Amino acid sequence: xxxxxxxxxxxxxxxxxxxxxxxxxxxxxxxxxxxxxxxxxxxxxxxxxxxxxxxxxxxxxxxxxxxxxxxxxxxxxxxxxxxxxxxxxxxxxxxxxxxxxxxxxxxxxxxxxxxxxxxxxxxxxxxxxxxxxxxxxxxxxxxxxxxxxxxxxxxxxxxxxxxxxxxxxxxxxxxxxxxxxxxxxxxxxxxxxxxxxxxxxxxxxxxxxxxxxxxxxxxxxxxxxxxxxxxxxxxxxxxxxxxxxxxxxxxxxxxxxxxxxxxxxxxxxxxxxxxxxxxxxxxxxxxxxxxxxxxxxxxxxxxxxxxxxxxxxxxxxxxxxxxxxxxxxxxxxxxxxxxxxx
Numbered sequence: 165x166x167x168x169x170x171x172x173x174x175x176x177x178x179x180x181x182x183x184x185x186x187x188x189x190x191x192x193x194x195x196x197x198x199x200x201x202x203x204x205x206x207x208x209x210x211x212x213x214x215x216x217x218x219x220x221x222x223x224x225x226x227x228x229x230x231x232x233x234x235x236x237x238x239x240x241x242x243x244x245x246x247x248x249x250x251x252x253x254x255x256x257x258x259x260x261x262x263x264x265x266x267x268x269x270x271x272x273x274x275x276x277x278x279x280x281x282x283x284x285x286x287x288x289x290x291x292x293x294x295x296x297x298x299x300x301x302x303x304x305x306x307x308x309x310x311x312x313x314x315x316x317x318x319x320x321x322x323x324x325x326x327x328x329x330x331x332x333x334x335x336x337x338x339x340x341x342x343x344x345x346x347x348x349x350x351x352x353x354x355x356x357x358x359x360x361x362x363x364x365x366x367x368x369x370x371x372x373x374x375x376x377x378x379x380x381x382x383x384x385x386x387x388x389x390x391x392x393x394x395x396x397x398x399x400x401x402x403x404x405x406x407x408x409x410x411x412x413x414x415x416x417x418x419x420x421x422x423x424x425x426x427x428x429x430x431x432x433x434x435x436x437x438x439x440x441x442x443x444x445x446x447x448x449x450x451x452x453x454x455x456x457x458x459x460x461x462x463x464x465x466x467x468x469x470x471x472x473x474x475x476x477x478x479x480x481x482x483x484x485x486x487x488x489x490x491x492x493x494x495x496x497x498x499x500x501x502x503x504x505x506x
Contacts, residue, residue, distance in 0.1 A: 206404070206455055213403035214459070220396045221463045224389050225256065231296065231385040232272075235289040238378035239371055243276050243286070250478055251275035257471030260464060269294060284361060288368040291339070292382070298332045300386030301418040304394075308414035315412055316445055321419070328422055339369050390418055396463070400456045401448075408446055416442040420457065435461070 229252050236243060254275065255268030269290050276286045305325050309316070338344050345366045352359040372379050394413040401408060416439070423438035436457045443453040 208405070210403045210405075213399045217396045217399035217403065217459075218463055218466075220392055220399060221460075221467065224392045224396070225252075225467055227385055227389045227392065228252075231382050231389070232289065232293045234378055234382045234385065235292045235296075238375045238382075239285045239289055239368060241276075241280070241282055241285045241289055243280055247276060247279065250474060253471040253474045255471065257468045257475060260468040266294075284364040285368045287365055288371075292369065292372065292379075295332065295335065295339075296379075296382045296386045297389075298328060299383050300390045301421055302329050302332065303383075304387055304390040305415060305418040308411055312409070312411035312415055315409060316415060318445055321415070324419060324422060339366065340373070342366060342370070390414075390421075393417055393421075397456055397460060400459050401452075404452055404455060406448060406452055406456075408443065408448055412443070412446050 229249065232252060233245070233248060236248060251272045255272040257268075258271040259268035273287050273290050277283045280286055302325060309321055309325070338348060346363065349359050349362045352362060391414065394410070394417040397417050398408075398410050398413045401413070419442060420435050420438045424435040436454045439453045439457040440450040443456075444450060
């Protein structure tokens with residue numbers, strides 16, 4: 165009970181810290197923009213463009229689900245598609261409402277591991293899925309920045325991209341190089357089971373070396389999702405009467421994804437600060453940039469709530485909570501109890 169109390173306290177403090185950070189950043193932001201003027205623009209928004217943005221955002225999640233399925237198939241992971249879809253949407257709920265930036269990933273891992281003996285492959289599929297997303301951010305941002313540099317003319321934007329590239333390269337080297345990976349696992353030498361499980365994870369990740377075609381397909385899907393995400397922002401901007409070029413969104417929106425990885429509630433506050441700073445470089449008013457980001461967050465919440473609905477109507481039902489083996493064991497326990505009473 166003490167261990168559970170400590171974990172609960174840490175999670176509560178983490179959630180409180182993220183909420184406070186998001187609130188503080190939003191307060192700082194809106195104290196420096198013309199709220200009345202921004203509200204006037206929002207009231208005249210073209211709902212047709214907002215509808216297109218919502219449809220595009222839903223499409224992004226379909227594309228990302230497909231990317232995870234590509235990795236699951238490449239790793240020969242025996243998981244029903246129904247279960248994969250279920251935990252993908254529940255993970256969306258976790259990404260927004262749990263006090264961890266990787267809450268959705270943990271939900272996907274836990275959910276599929278419950279009914280699957282290939283636990284390290286489940287974890288590997290989620291790690292590869294996340295890593296391919298970072299690769300797409302790098303590729304799309306670099307390509308767009310090179311093509312649209314004349315519109316931005318700020319070489320400082322290459323710095324965060326170089327940082328993300330370095331981090332992604334470092335993690336890739338650790339994960340896929342057996343010598344480096346095994347050396348890092350030496351810290352778990354006192355716990356042989358944990359060390360063995362981590363090495364099994366490496367071998368599962370290494371399976372992608374012989375499946376380069378699937379890996380390239382997943383990266384291509386990731387790039388498509390990043391382009392669609394930038395288009396979503398662009399459509400919201402069009403709804404608010406902004407005529408900033410699409411190439412600018414392809415440069416800036418992936419960078420806001422990097423900013424959103426900082427501790428907050430679904431990136432709230434951090435993403436808005438990043439949007440105001442970045443789009444200010446091309447003359448967009450700070451209130452409009454913040455509004456575009458907030459409308460995007462609302463779309464995230466709506467889709468995340470869909471995941472919450474999936475959780476309520478599936479995992480909370482008794483027929484899903486228990487495996488068939490659990491049901492048979494419960495039945496045998498009931499029979500034993502009845503015979504004992506007789």
